[in-house]
Amino acid sequence: MHVLILGGGVVGTTSAWYLAKAGHEVTVVDRQVAVALETSYANAGQISPGYSAPWAAPGVPMKAIKWMMQDLAPLMIKGKEIDLNTLSWMSKMISNCNEADYHTNKARMMRLAEYSRDCFKALREEQAIAYDQRTNGTLQVFRTEKQVAAAKKDIAVLEECGVDYQVLDRAGCVSHEPALGFVQDKIVGGLRLPGDETGDCFKFTTALAQACKELGVKFRMKTEVIGLNVENGKISSVSTSAGRLTADAYLCAMGSYSTPLLSQIDVKVPVYPIKGYSLTLPIIDAARAPVSTIMDETYKVAVTRFDDRIRVGGTAEIASYNKELMEKRRANVEYVVGDLFPGGGDIDQAEFWTGLRPMTPDGTPILGETRYDNLFLNTGHGTLGWTMSLGSAKFVADIISKRPTDIDPEGMSVSRYR
Structure with a gap:
């Protein structure tokens, strides 16, 4: 299966790694000249x-x-x-500021973060990646x-x-x-x-991208994602600055920019x-x-x-x-x-x-399925994008590959906001 990943930050690149390891043909699209040049470039350096x-x-x-x-x-x-979007997001966040929601959201985040740390350890055993x-x-x-x-x-x-x-x-x-x-x-x-x-997220992502290329992953840089096109209830193509790109499945890993892109096709994500x-x-x-x-x-x-x-x-x-x-x-x-x-x-x-x-207003990223059978999400990680990157990527790769996930999927998808 050919999977098109939208976004070449640490989340998109780690997703490419696990999807390629699962045997898929993978292409990553990003507007920058190289991976990890936006939010992943100079974060605080914590895997926490x-x-x-x-x-x-x-x-x-x-x-x-x-x-x-x-x-x-x-x-x-x-x-x-x-603006109204800001006020709406702030009101949703405030509505989560209670004991019951805090413990629910904390448990979801810890489940994913601990799993991601295990994935980091496994990756280091497999790949000699140096990232300080x-x-x-x-x-x-x-x-x-x-x-x-x-x-x-x-x-x-x-x-x-x-x-x-x-x-x-x-x-x-x-x-x-x-x-x-x-x-x-x-x-x-x-x-x-x-x-x-701790470590340098930019160095990590750059090194992992090279390992992805050795697995056959293609990186289409300097290509801006403009919109998603729908036919017969599925994503049929992605409009980009380089023309329309097609695949069997599409993964949105565009961080903060996921929200305006997905809103074009009525997928509402509070990121x-x-x-x-x-x-x-x-x-x-x-x-x-x-x-x-x-x-x-x-x-x-x-x-x-x-x-x-x-x-x-x-x-x-x-x-x-x-x-x-x-x-x-x-x-x-x-x-x-x-x-x-x-x-x-x-x-x-x-x-x-x-x-x-x-x-996201509740802290947990948005992972997995959407209303469209061939569109998947890996976004909304907040300050913990690098901390949760490998775990999120492995989790989503398993869903796309129709494999059982290693952790409980409860509360991870966009459906929790319905």
């Missing part, structure tokens, strides 16, 4: 099953108001970009005792989901991240998830672009740089170690599809790396980047 929780949680609406009033706000709403990977876990650092107390709710959820964790005092944090010893008076404790991993920012700094003093990933609970910013670079990612901006690189947002991510790891990286030489995270 332990942090796979929906943004829609009890108390979040009030917290969001407080976050927006901080000097270095982790959440911003760009008023002039707000580290398996030293994630350390969430607390600056106040109030944050330590509030973490008890998160710990209860981790225990419920069977996730390994370690509660650390200040000395314990420094033991796992020695560079924090230079600024230890700024933190009071932390929560460590030893099962989390909304949440804008994020990152800095990538060359390391100038390894002793003052992180060993793995630090998540600053106060500013919601992650600081991740690559081999010779530091990636700093954070900030959530609700601004529709606006991809303008806002210099004033740089302060949010720049402050944290300078405050916790002063002298570790060269801030003056940092690459500043922004990307659109494809968020």
Whole structure:
């Protein structure tokens, strides 16, 4: 069977890998000149099953108001970009901010994220892919005792989901991240998830794309997807800047851009672009740089170690599809790396980047079947696109191949919104 994948980010490329391994003829279409040049290019660098929780949680609406009033706000709403689609998505997210929905959504996300981590381990055993990977876990650092107390709710959820964790005092944090010893008076404790991993998503996707090509996957780059064409209740072709392309099955893996494309054929997916920012700094003093990933609970910013670079990612901006690189947002991510790891990286030489995270209102991505027999979805991963990429891709590849899935499919498809 010939499968046409729309989107060449980490989700589209991992999907190509598993579909090719299943024996299908696969073609990937993307508007960029190479894979992983949009949202997958410079994300925070985390593979974090332990942090796979929906943004829609009890108390979040009030917290969001407080976050927006901080000097270095982790959440911003760009008023002039707000439209009816934005308001509709926000209302759906708020409706999920209750205990019952939170636990349902969290369980779905954890099921997929843990499975995806297993897929990462299996892939590394099969393929020698180098992507600055580290398996030293994630350390969430607390600056106040109030944050330590509030973490008890998160710990209860981790225990419920069977996730390994370690509660650390200040000395314990420094033991796992020695560079924090230079600024230890700024933190009071932390929560460590030893099962989390880190690495460069762009390097990973680029290397996996090469492995896909060796399996026969074709990549049609510099080809923009314009629309889907329907005949007799099925997708008959895809209109692109290079003309119409046909296949037996079609997989939409276009992240935030899945929503306007699918709306053309009345497939409604509540995937909304949440804008994020990152800095990538060359390391100038390894002793003052992180060993793995630090998540600053106060500013919601992650600081991740690559081999010779530091990636700093954070900030959530609700601004529709606006991809303008806002210099004033740089302060949010720049402050944290300078405050916790002063002298570790060269801030003056940092690459500043922004990307659109494809968020669903309930946090779980949208995977699998649609109302059209030959159209499938792999989209809506939010901040966890890389974390869930391999698991999502294997899951969807099994559905397309009409094989039993390795995990329970309950709640994964777009049908949960009906």
